[in-house]
Amino acid sequence: MKQDIYNHFHQDEREFVDRAWEWIVNAGTYHETKLTDFLDPRQAFIVQTLVNRHPDVQLRLDGGYDTAERCRALIAPDYRDLSEEDMGIKVLSIYSGEQKFLSLEHGDYMGSILGLGIKRSKIGDIHVLDNGCHTLVCEDISTFLDINLNQVHRIHVQSEILALDSLRTHQVSLEQMEITVASLRLDAITGDVFRLSRSKVLVPIRAGRCRVNWKVEEDPSSSLKEGDMVSMQGFGRFKVLEVGGMTKKQRQRIKIGKFV
Template sequence: MKLEIYDHFHPDEREFVDRAWEWVVNAGEYHEVKLTDFLDPRQTFILKTLANRHPDVTIRLDGGYEDAERKRALIAPDYRVLDDEDMGLAVLSITSSDQKFTELDHGDYMGAILGLGIKRTKIGDIHVLDDGCHAVVAQEISAFLDLNLRQVHRVSVLTDILSISELRTSNTALEPLDLTVASLRLDGIASDVYRLSRSKILLPIKAGRCRVNWKTEEDPSKHLKAGDIVSLQGFGRFKVLEIDGLTKRGRYRVKIGKFV
């Protein structure tokens, strides 16, 4: 069964596939209930795929709001009603009176939290607001963060823990970028977005440091389409917003949104 499952996923995903299948089997066969850490959309897809293979398992996904990217999963026997179950979510509110506070971005907050020794899997979506930041976090680490987070990128901050119902969200900021490219290949578009030569963009892609729609992609010739989200470790993420036809010279017009 496991070998058959492996055929559907990238080799780098096997460790997570093993864990997810164990959660599903334990819920369906041994009536165990499992609350996971935060999963990215690719991991969520894998878990749902595996859960659908077992008739006696149900799952609930929650990241604090409807459009959450990162979510915790509750996996249980199918006779359990999960609607009112506690998903272990809390909101870390970060504020400051420092004038430089408004210059902080998503990466600054993420870096400060991870700098305390917190695993990325304990952190959900982070929302940068006009007057601060709301980060969805696992409830079990919220008190630690409240006690220890005192600085973000050399700016002194104050923290508070709020219930998930008090979460304020922000719209994802995308920096627009219009490109004309010879083809829709991953390496060609990525080299223009990140302003790297084609030879330099090949190295991280072939090393497994690139993801397309949260799935590891090692083929630089993969063609991108509208809606695809590409991330390159150390360089950030971008989304293909629109492919807008051809120029007179036969090049593709592509609208890109860089996550900022």
Template sequence: MSHREIYEHFHPDEKSFVDRAWEWVERAAERHETRRTDFLDPRQAFILFTLANRHPDAAVRLDGGGSAAERKRAIIAPDYKPLEDEEMGIAVLRISSDDKKIAELDHGDYLGALLGLGIKRDKIGDLHVHEDGCDALIAEEIADFLIGHMKQAHRVDVTVSLLPLEELRESETELQESTLSVASLRLDGIASDVFRLSRAKILAPIKAGRCRVNWKSEEDPSASLRAGDVVSMKGFGRFKVIEVEGMSKSGRIRVRIGKFV
């Protein structure tokens, strides 16, 4: 397959990852190599799966450790290799505390604590937050480091322990739903309403590359959103376009939004 054929279906900003992913696929198919990746976001997983499907001699398995995992590790191998026998290298880090303030911590607090220790985001999978702590899916190769170094999460003293995957306590994703009345389905218009910012203030983070739509960088404020799109804005949060309900008599569009909480 030519490089032009590889790139034509992906955004130019994704070139670096597409190059890496295609190299993994080629090495599996032509050199009979087996590789285990770090955690991939859904867009990266889609790219890798798409590329692997284009090569008849490569196969890929994706697994995030949970039944509805968003972030997943991948095994890329020659197509004759049984992938179900391969270890995915995922462990559960249980973060808990005797301090009642732990009930106030959210996804960002736990993620910030992990990243604050110098851990790269791609070594961390999904985080399952509960009132009494958090179960974090992590790459097993960083487990010993975290056991020895993680002592706090957002100024709350915590203890951490390592558990097998079968003891994972999953949490359901909560969406705070609301219905907006908007003039159009433009990204900047909907995002400004969701995050309660002026249109002028929402433009800066979008143009600075801090916005992703379906895990793909989006720097065009006028980009049109559709039902099912997931929008994340670094520093502000995430929301999903659940449904475009239709046009009102005044010509405005009713959109049902779910904000991740």
């Protein structure tokens, strides 16, 4: 891998860059086809960027529905028709008759699935519904989950494997809030959104637990801009919806959309 390619990515991403480049070289040189597990948007961006550097390789990204956040990547020689290829995605429907089931959240389902020893990359988007949950999963682990997922946050559940055309999605809900900060620094905005003091918000950022647009950001002084997506492990995520004017005290007005 050439150093100029590395320069475009964070040092922590080099291992994934190397793997992705190997998939691409194998497709272009040895006519191999690679179907990845689910990638987050940052990983998908890296793969797309590398595919663009190889004239004999093409890419298909598919997460099971049009607006999927997490997608599987199909990397293949440019002469293949990928439009009808099976992307190996199933819907795991999770449901229960218990009343407490209605209060379960995204993290509850995710925690129970990962607790079975499943890697995060095997799971796509999770849609919490009024009467259950539809989760996109890799086909190769769908039967295992169907058999072994019997409990979510101490609530007994049942499951069923469905085809993609049975998928039900939910609209992402954003809780809007307006804050004023001294600057557009990552630590200033993140601290206000999650109600953390400056000293407490620095810890997860410097520990690599904060991502901006799905890329690890360890510099607390880095600036955010309109449209940026910020997530911090253990706290949640938010989007910078609008950067407004200044207050009389010369503080920046910002509109935030917090994912709930």
